[in-house]
Amino acid sequence: MDQKNFFYLHCVLRLAIIILVAEILAMLLFDVTGLEDSLSQLAEAVLDGVLLVTLSSYPLYLFVYKPILKSFKKDQQQIEMLAEALQGAGESVIITRPDGEIVYVNQAFSDVTGYSQQEAIGGNPNMLQSGKQDRHFYERMWASIKSKGQWKGELWNKRKSGELYPEALDVRSIPDEDGNTKFLVGVFSDLTEQKRVENALLQTQKLEAVGTLVGGVAHNFNNLLAAISGKAYVAQVKAKKSGAPDAVIENLDDIQTLSFDASHLVKQLLAFARESQHDKENITLAAALRDAVATAQIGIPEDIEVKLDLSSEPMTIFADQTHIKQAIINLVNNARDAVRSSVVKAIHIRLYPSQPENCCDRGACHIHCKNIACLEIQDTGTGINSSDLDKVFEPFFTTKEVGQGTGLGLSTAHGIITSHNGSIHVRSTFSKGSTFKVCLPLAESDQTEVTTASKTPVQVSHSGTILVADDAIEVRKTVASVLESFGHHVIQASDGIDAIEKFYAHQHEISLVISDIVMPRMDGVDSVLEMRKTYPELPVIFMTGYDAPKEKTQKILDNETSMLLNKPFKTAELSKLVNKLINRNG
The missing domain is CATH 3.30.565.10 (Histidine kinase-like ATPase, C-terminal domain)
Incomplete structure (x- = not known):
């Protein structure tokens, strides 16, 4: 027996006891006064009823009516509180009969769907159907409600205005004493803003993935552009020496310009796809x-x-x-x-x-x-x-x-x-x-x-022996050709380890190292740090086809003998840095 039923049983017992006691007192009063001998049967019955009411009224009020009234007011307050809570809830609430007739909706329901409470009550939830879910979807939903008494999931519904919106729906069956469905209660949330944020975050993740892809493509693409622009410069120098037509020289100059324009497009992609310096x-x-x-x-x-x-x-x-x-x-x-x-x-x-x-x-x-x-x-x-x-x-x-x-x-x-x-x-x-x-x-x-x-002629003040390390063979050969055209002697290395071996074989001759940062087996930064164990003041120009990793370069680019050159680079930029570092030692 639950607490509520026990309370009412207790009140009934109090009622019976109070009436019994009142009746006993009335009978004693008749005996003491002898009224039952002097009154007719009807008068005696009326007087007995009056005495019974008089004697039991206050105890009944005090011990039966007042507790029941207090319990009723408490229940009423709880009902009002729950009604206000439902009405003011942030989530939309809808209550229907088993046949689908709507008997209650709260204010949040009206705010989300556009249907007022008067329009919704008496209607059917199918007025919200968007058409995005097929018949089998709803069959599975009702099968779950009948078997488990609950269904929870996401679906698309339609507002009164015709706008479709996503929602998270939780439907529960409220059974009666016999276990049959008495009401269906649905609570749903509008997921429009959540989906918008999720889509935006998904786009951000896509951009991060694109950034990673573009970073790899940029490195290889800029290597190609560096080789193209460098070869165009070497060809232009040879064309001028051989007296080639001006049109040929102009075309070679255009090739260099187009190479740098293409590199600029890659930088734009990097800037859009991910954060870059x-x-x-x-x-x-x-x-x-x-x-x-x-x-x-x-x-x-x-x-x-x-x-x-x-x-x-x-x-x-x-x-x-x-x-x-x-x-x-x-x-x-x-x-x-x-x-x-x-x-x-x-x-x-x-x-x-x-x-x-x-x-x-x-x-x-x-x-x-x-x-x-x-x-x-x-x-x-x-x-x-x-x-x-x-x-x-x-x-x-x-x-x-x-x-x-x-x-x-x-x-x-x-x-x-x-x-x-x-x-x-x-x-x-x-x-x-x-x-x-x-x-x-x-x-x-x-x-x-x-x-x-960019039109200033390349000036070379001192020549020297330069170690060029790059795993891209065309870039390495092109940079070597450009440097040789400046009058320098060039030693080529295919990666960081090869560069270290070449350096130790010619360490007394090498006046400058030009190294790509990202290379197989050992990268350029680590190989230069190894070389500087022998020659701490070794001048270095680092080349990169995309933004250099901060954790790699911050420990070495602070040195005044270390420079950074982004691929593709103009020959004038390369010559300026080479002259600056070689002349520093010469």
Whole structure:
């Protein structure tokens, strides 16, 4: 017997005892007073009833009615508390009869599905069916409820608006005393945001995997580019000496230029796919913008018009060229997606110089400099809801459908711009489109020096014996040919161990080591550390086809006799470093 039934039995016993005692007292009173002899039978019965009620009323109130009333109020409070808890619960709750008729839904249900309580009660849960699950899915669900009294899983349902959404559903059967289903209670959670975050994290993991793949490809690809550009330089030198036509020399020069352009594309892939180190330098923003837009247009359909409006004034910024291009590409891609379903599909890109005091967003801008470059990317899309404007730069926030965006594009662009001491703002008008405005501080630059540096003839002040170690044979042979054209004697090694053996065989002759970092058997850093046990001040130029591992290079690049050269490199860069290190000893 449960506690509740025991309580009511106890109250019944109290009731019986109180009535019995009251009746005994009434009978004693009749005996003492002798009233039963002087009253008629009817009068005696009425008086007996009055005495019974009078004598038992207060004990019944005190020992029966009051405890029952207290228990009832306690139960009522619990019911009200549970009802309020269900109504205010964050999870959606639905209660149905065995035949599927809805008898209760809470407020969270209405918030998620769009159906009010009045619309839902009396209806059937099949009004939420999305059509994504087939008949067999529901057959398995009901089979589990009937056999186990419970089903738990994920499915797709449909809101009143027609929008599909994922949910986690837990259905339980509430049995009656005979074990038959009395009610079905379903509790479900909207998984839309969770799925969005999961998809974004999945995309991030994909990018990490792509980064690993690109890193390996970059190393091999840059080795090829280094060999191509080096061979083109050697061929160009020989062509000039033999008096070859200018067209041949120009073509060889173009091959070198195209090699470096291809290498720059690899750097862009590395920057997009994973975090990488880059150096800031003075760059022409207009040129970077043209390159970024040209890259972005690869993924822009032909029915979208892209208009580029650039000021003729030179605008130089101190920036990481790859990162700035990535930010621009992200903004252009965002504009592309915004106009995809518009009647008028156009993207207008403007670049012009300005001053902070003339900027309409100066109240929210943190830039403190004399001159700025303003970049505006305007689209003819449907615009952004005013409630979403403050969220567009948040990581993982997106207004696109699930699976259509990671929510990282604008947040990445925002991070890049702010890391360059710039600012980015957005204005949007419903049904007319949005404008993203980027402001970057201008820097003084000497473009003449940058432009003419690659045209300066290679000067060699001292010649020496150089050990070149690289497992890529074409790179090794090409670097050797370039160095020999400078007048140096070259010893070649195929890996780190071979380099050590060659070094000890010619240690009194070698004045410089040029080594690739990543090689089989032993890498370049470890082999150089072994060589420096004998010759601590050994000058070294490390070559790498991608970002060098920090844990490897940080212990050796701090030395002033160690330099790093990224493949592919210009012959002028190689000559400059070689001369600097050889002349240091000569």
